[in-house]
Amino acid sequence: MSVGLGGCVSGEGGGPSDDTAPGGQIGGVHVEEGGCDEERVDIGADDVSPLGFSARDALSALSGERSAPLAWSKGGSTTATVAAGELVAARFVRSTVAKSGPGGAEPAVAVDCADHLQLDVPLAFSTEDGAFDESFAVTLRVPEVGAGRFFHRIDLDALQGSYEVTEVDPTEFREVFVYLSGELTGSAVSGTISGMAEDHPVGTGPEGSVSAQPFSVADF
Structure with missing residues (x-):
């Protein structure tokens, strides 16, 4: 079984170069x-x-530092601070529920397909206890003024903070990923830090499979 993190919130992961199509006329640049x-x-x-x-x-409604109490899943707490930087690039995204299946039936799972802006910005994320002290590029998904969401896979090999994966034993897995997701609203911020530990493949070819174990790191 394969398990992955994803969703319709296009642009909430990895920054501008990961999932942003080039600009063009409406109707000319199309992504599903x-x-x-x-x-x-x-x-x-x-x-x-x-x-x-x-x-x-x-x-302007989302910039500036925002802080919130953070609770570690393994126990303990600190304060998380998030700050969005200057605008790098922006796009308007017209989003509709994809038609799929016989007769163009809509997907059975509810998805958020509201029109929105994508704002490419640098983001600083830190915790008062020093576990994280990171800066990276993200794409904010903004459906209305005063509300923006982001999703980012943290590069564990380039951490500036002291965080180490202890929620699972990394030596027991082929690869471990840690993700930061958050929402900026007004003067507040909230979010989660979560992870996915991917097992070694079982079998090869079409019959091969990879399983993954999710784990929680923190909520703020």
Whole structure:
């Protein structure tokens, strides 16, 4: 069985280069991802999008430091701080539920396919106890002014903080991934740090399989 992290929230992982299609005219740039059909077009920082606000308006409502209490899954607590930086690039995304199956039936699983802006920005994430002190590029998903979500796979080989994976034994798995997801709203921030430990493949070819064990790191 294969287990992965993903979803319709296009652009919430990995930063601009991972999942952002080049700009173009609406209808000319088309992506189908996670149950959503998406058409993306580059916009300028001050261009008023079809949502009624600009990228600069959206980021102004989300920029600046935000802190929240963080609880470690293994026990203990600290404070997490998140800060979004200056706008690098922006896109308007028209998103609709993808048609699939016989007769164009909609997916059975509910997905969030609302129109939104994608804002490429640098993000700083740190914890008061020093476990994390990271900076990386993310793409904020902004459906309305004052609300933005992000998703990022943390590079465990390039950590500036002291965090080490102890929730599982990394030596027992082929690869271990840790993910940061969060939501900025008004002056608040909330989110989770979670992980996925991938087993060594069983078998080869079409009959081969890989299983993965999810684990929780922290909530804030």
